[in-house]
Amino acid sequence: MLVTVQDGRAVAIGGDPQHEFTRGFLCQKMARYLERVYHRDRLLHPLRRVGPKGSGQFERIGWDEALDIIACRLTEIAASDAGPQAILPYSYCGTMGKIQSESLDRRFFHRLGASLLDRTICASAGAFGYRYTMGTGQGMDPEAFAESRYIINWGSNTVETNSHLWVRMLEARRRGAKIVTIDPRPSSTAARSDWHLAPLPGTDAALALGLMHVIFRDGLQDDDYLAKACLGTDALRERVLTDYAPDRVAQITCLAVADIETLAREYATTSPAAIRINYGMQRHAGGGMAIRTAACLPAIIGAWRHRAGGALLSTSALFPFNLAGLHRPDLVPAGTRTINMNSLAEALHGELPGPKVEALFVYNSNPAAVCPDRQKVLSGLRRDDLFTVVLEQFPTDTVDYADIVLPATTQLEHVDLHHAYGHHWVQLNEPVIAPQGECRSNTDVFRELARRMGFEPKLFDVSDRDLAREALWEFSGQQPAGFAGITVDKLSSEGTQRLRLSDQPPYADGHFGTPSGKCEFFCQRLADAGFDPLPTFIPPAESAQSAPALAERYPLQMVCPPAAHFLNSTFVETDTLRRRAGEPELEISRDDAAMRGIEPGQKVRVSNDRGTFLAVARVSNEQRPGVVVAPGIWWGKFACDGANANCTTSTRIADFGGGATFFDNLVEVVAVDG
Numbered sequence: 001m002l003v004t005v006q007d008g009r010a011v012a013i014g015g016d017p018q019h020e021f022t023r024g025f026l027c028q029k030m031a032r033y034l035e036r037v038y039h040r041d042r043l044l045h046p047l048r049r050v051g052p053k054g055s056g057q058f059e060r061i062g063w064d065e066a067l068d069i070i071a072c073r074l075t076e077i078a079a080s081d082a083g084p085q086a087i088l089p090y091s092y093c094g095t096m097g098k099i100q101s102e103s104l105d106r107r108f109f110h111r112l113g114a115s116l117l118d119r120t121i122c123a124s125a126g127a128f129g130y131r132y133t134m135g136t137g138q139g140m141d142p143e144a145f146a147e148s149r150y151i152i153n154w155g156s157n158t159v160e161t162n163s164h165l166w167v168r169m170l171e172a173r174r175r176g177a178k179i180v181t182i183d184p185r186p187s188s189t190a191a192r193s194d195w196h197l198a199p200l201p202g203t204d205a206a207l208a209l210g211l212m213h214v215i216f217r218d219g220l221q222d223d224d225y226l227a228k229a230c231l232g233t234d235a236l237r238e239r240v241l242t243d244y245a246p247d248r249v250a251q252i253t254c255l256a257v258a259d260i261e262t263l264a265r266e267y268a269t270t271s272p273a274a275i276r277i278n279y280g281m282q283r284h285a286g287g288g289m290a291i292r293t294a295a296c297l298p299a300i301i302g303a304w305r306h307r308a309g310g311a312l313l314s315t316s317a318l319f320p321f322n323l324a325g326l327h328r329p330d331l332v333p334a335g336t337r338t339i340n341m342n343s344l345a346e347a348l349h350g351e352l353p354g355p356k357v358e359a360l361f362v363y364n365s366n367p368a369a370v371c372p373d374r375q376k377v378l379s380g381l382r383r384d385d386l387f388t389v390v391l392e393q394f395p396t397d398t399v400d401y402a403d404i405v406l407p408a409t410t411q412l413e414h415v416d417l418h419h420a421y422g423h424h425w426v427q428l429n430e431p432v433i434a435p436q437g438e439c440r441s442n443t444d445v446f447r448e449l450a451r452r453m454g455f456e457p458k459l460f461d462v463s464d465r466d467l468a469r470e471a472l473w474e475f476s477g478q479q480p481a482g483f484a485g486i487t488v489d490k491l492s493s494e495g496t497q498r499l500r501l502s503d504q505p506p507y508a509d510g511h512f513g514t515p516s517g518k519c520e521f522f523c524q525r526l527a528d529a530g531f532d533p534l535p536t537f538i539p540p541a542e543s544a545q546s547a548p549a550l551a552e553r554y555p556l557q558m559v560c561p562p563a564a565h566f567l568n569s570t571f572v573e574t575d576t577l578r579r580r581a582g583e584p585e586l587e588i589s590r591d592d593a594a595m596r597g598i599e600p601g602q603k604v605r606v607s608n609d610r611g612t613f614l615a616v617a618r619v620s621n622e623q624r625p626g627v628v629v630a631p632g633i634w635w636g637k638f639a640c641d642g643a644n645a646n647c648t649t650s651t652r653i654a655d656f657g658g659g660a661t662f663f664d665n666l667v668e669v670v671a672v673d674g
């Protein structure tokens with residue numbers, strides 16, 4: 001980003017035309033970042049709660065008092081019978097900068113001996129699934145999509161969630177590529193694609209196996225690539241030929257047999273073919289296996305031979321940061337428990353093994369809005385015996401439940417070092433304005449707390465720039481190849497640097513990162529973990545086919561991805577974006593609406609046994625019957641009923657990696673009078 005500053009105030013923000021990936025444009029949210037920085041509701045001073053939890057009533061206090069209260073309470077809990085594991089840090093991706101999201105905070109909680117948090121809310125099912133097949137996280141270079149001839153957006157709303165990649169896809173289309181989107185919802189991406197297939201949610205693995213059936217049946221596979229680079233081809237071929245004929249796959253997915261046949265043939269015969277595998281398909285009970293299964297497809301047709309062929313999940317694994325140097329996992333006391341962040345509802349109610357959580361320290365996250373089973377999360381946050389600290393920029397739903405609120409700086413006010421999960425560039429984030437009000441960066445807060453708690457100065461009296469140098473291995477004598485010569489000074493003087501990666505396609509000759517060195521259709525690691533070692537279809541936990549009794553009461557499958565105007569629950573406070581988003585909505589098919597007497601624009605109640613929320617019905621001819629969509633992630637306080645879609649979502653864990661299952665959710669919808 002380029003920011004123009006006049007007299008100490010940021011007056012303009014824009015993309016950097018020199019940046020080779022973003023080429024000078026920001027998404028519609030970041031383009032309004034200054035509205036956020038100077039927003040009337042920015043938290044500018046520490047606060048102490050004066051009303052009941054949840055009321056959001058606070059009084060202003062000073063930093064010294066706030067930090068003393070926190071240090072005192074954390075020390076007390078650590079010294080009590082419950083011990084330091086009764087303290088739970090809770091953070092995710094408010095900022096993804098390495099310094100403000102995972103440096104001194106990790107050191108602090110490790111040194112304290114607090115419970116560890118498994119940060120699984122977004123990407124872990126897919127990350128595990130992809131690695132079972134591929135051995136590493138590496139996939140296609142996003143920039144190569146511009147040269148692909150056949151592009152599949154699979155569970156990816158690329159137009160809205162990854163607009164810079166969409167630009168590459170449009171370039172490919174100008175060169176003749178076909179763009180296909182596989183999504184149960186008529187997303188913006190589906191609407192702009194050449195072809196949209198709408199399977200039932202959670203059935204992608206079956207679809208992928210059906211495509212393999214057609215490919216092997218019709219001899220469209222790349223036998224040479226299979227022989228040299230893949231493990232388990234015969235077993236996979238037998239499985240898909242026996243179990244996944246198009247008519248069975250059509251029943252599972254609710255797609256037409258002819259469409260499955262056509263997709264398989266086009267995909268296998270148009271080269272280079274690229275798949276953007278993304279997060280939509282992994283937020284299901286079988287989401288990890290779905291990603292693992294889809295990730296087998298490029299090898300079967302030899303797509304990895306080409307730079308513009310293969311698949312892309314995330315680029316984050318390519319950034320070889322010195323995380324151990326930043327986090328200092330060596331400080332963690334032996335036997336410390338780990339809490340899955342998707343299980344916050346259970347953790348706050350003392351339903352997990354180990355001591356009951358007595359202190360919750362939230363930063364870079366808004367769990368009262370983004371966590372599954374929200375009603376239960378909120379009743380946990382309401383506990384009078386829970387001490388809650390929230391380090392935030394805005395008075396979010398979570399802040400309303402805090403005992404102590406600490407005001408945090410924004411990206412324009414602090415130092416950070418950024419990687420990306422959608423491109424190959426490293427960047428340094430320099431502060432350009434002074435912290436607003438009394439705001440402090442996350443690192444400053446943990447430095448101060450560490451001092452008050454008597455932790456070793458050599459661990460915490462480290463500047464943010466030195467932490468960035470540590471992350472880039474500048475103190476270790478030798479940097480990993482990907483970072484060779486990329487230093488804080490270079491980033492500062494020359495700007496963004498591309499990772500030092502080879503231009504060759506990563507798996508052109510095989511050489512996968514698996515124990516066998518092959519693309520593992522057969523995966524012993526999965527067998528060892530108690531799973532089917534071959535790609536398979538694990539049905540959703542909540543669907544008409546897999547849970548017919550539940551579906552009698554709650555017949556609609558609901559997916560709830562973010563609205564285009566929000567970044568998860570960030571930017572809901574930003575007036576221009578929230579006005580564009582309007583109000584909480586529910587997209588519903590014409591048939592499902594008619595059956596329930598629901599008129600377009602009418603208020604509806606969406607519910608299941610976990611909870612309920614209100615939304616305005618958007619009746620759509622394009623939406624497939626049986627599936628409803630609730631774009632989010634709204635703050636309860638901006639909704640007329642104080643609720644949001646996560647009131648209905650489940651804390652059930654996906655098959656791999658402890659991942660979330662936000663889109664595996666049966667509900668019923670009724671019209672609300674008046």
Ligand SMILES: Nc1nc2c(c(=O)[nH]1)N[C@H]1C(S)=C(S)[C@@H](COP(=O)(O)OP(=O)(O)OC[C@H]3O[C@@H](n4cnc5c(=O)[nH]c(N)nc54)[C@H](O)[C@@H]3O)O[C@H]1N2
Nearest residue numbers: 155156157161182185201202278279280561562566567568
């Ligand atoms: N504008 C915007 N951009 C964002 C974000 C944001 O909040 N707003 N969030 C960022 C983050 S943290 C993430 S993780 C990414 C997520 O970005 P994406 O990977 O695009 O994920 P989602 O938007 O959650 O879902 C994508 C699509 O998957 C569909 N889907 C749901 N279930 C299934 C299924 O079972 N199968 C298939 N094939 N499709 C399914 C949904 O209908 C949705 O249209 O976006 C990032 N970019």
Ligand SMILES: Nc1nc2c(c(=O)[nH]1)N[C@H]1C(S)=C(S)[C@@H](COP(=O)(O)OP(=O)(O)OC[C@H]3O[C@@H](n4cnc5c(=O)[nH]c(N)nc54)[C@H](O)[C@@H]3O)O[C@H]1N2
Nearest residue numbers: 092093094095122364365366370391408560561568569570
């Ligand atoms: N229903 C539903 N729920 C979902 C999802 C979904 O698709 N549907 N998506 C899931 C996904 S993919 C993700 S990644 C998670 C995201 O969950 P979170 O990581 O909690 O993301 P945000 O909602 O964006 O909240 C981040 C908070 O961090 C604050 N923040 C930003 N920068 C800083 C900083 O420098 N310091 C501090 N202290 N705070 C800062 C912001 O103000 C914001 O309130 O949500 C998950 N929840």
Ligand SMILES: [Mo]
Nearest residue numbers: 121122123279
């Ligand atoms: Mo995410």
